[in-house]
Amino acid sequence: MKRALLTVLEIGLLLPVCASIPIHAFIVCDADGSPAVATETVRDHISNLNLVFSQVVMDFELVRLAMITNENWLSISSSNSAQHQALCATAHGTGGIELYYVEEIDDCVAFKTPSGLVVSRDANGLSVAHEVGHLCGLTDIYDDHEGTTLRVTGRSSRNRMPNDYGRPDFSIPHAKRLERLLMYGYQNSSKLAITGGDIYGLGRSVRRNEESGNYELVWDLYNVEVGFWEHGTRTPSCD
Amino acid sequence: MSKKVRVVVMVAVLCGLHAVAEESCSRDVVVSAVERMSRLEHAQDRLEAMEAYRVRSGFSAEEWAGILFDIATNRNDRFVLQDMSRYASTNRLESLEAIVFDAERERSFRLAAFRVYALVDGFGERTSSLVARKSRAQNPDDQLSPRKLWLQINAMLPTNDVRRMSFENRMNIRQAGEND
């Protein structure tokens, strides 16, 4: 009963804020006008995005789909910030998310810049959704990473996902559960879930270095900030 | 064969087999580790993982470049090839060039080989010579045009980068020489 009431209250609180988030998409074309990706690819990515984010009552709408003819932007080098800054300066302050579709990026399939997402032909709807997860304030979560000897072992349990409702299957290894999360740090085809609460896993947490006094990112096993109620925002931002 | 000799031969054979088994097993371990790391969503994350793994496993930069090159060419994985640019020395330029000219391979993979070539060479004389040779040897059916190579240089270096200016100068001098 209490849980049902809570859900009704939550939906009531959400209704006023669930207006669509506008998406402005730009496709880079070469000198002959041949586009880096087909317009259907963009639409397909947006419908994937809507599918994933419907879990947290968020909705995206493609409000602009424009072509940019500039063959210098077909191939993007993520280390050449002058290049992607110029590309992402195409649209400003749209109040939504700007997606820039290019033919290829040298070392990844999609990445976020301070003024939009750069998405390559190799990206799929899930890679775009993962990046949008970051724009909504969520963090990457891992079961293991070569950069540390820490790793997630053992079964899933209530205290490893303390603020999630429902009765999840606790008999599975916890690492398996992490593989289904949208913010899982490795690419796979099963990462869809956005949880309400944070989830125990391997992540980079901010620590103060006692000697230097500076704050740094260190690997740690803790309740990683992937929970939408705890750390998400409905106004995604590139900063 | 005396009994003693036979035992010695047998032990030697077994040791050899064991060494082969151990070597192929550890190679499989490395290959699967690289495959997993190559699935990391973010490039920076992948580089961090790879460097930690390389250092822990005791591979030199040169050895690691060789491992990445083999995996990349077997799997046609342009991202693993790209990762190699951090470790490769000019010893690798010839095999990278072979990929750039290999019309049987996918264009994006050949472009990645060109990027690694240019990075390892530091956008030097050999890179401009490669672009010039590609222009001369261009086959109309080849998906990878010399223009694409030029655009790669543009993509990698900002307009005010001295390496880009000297690259363009060298290309202009070459072109002037060929027109004479």
Ligand SMILES: [Zn+2]
């Ligand atoms: Zn991420």
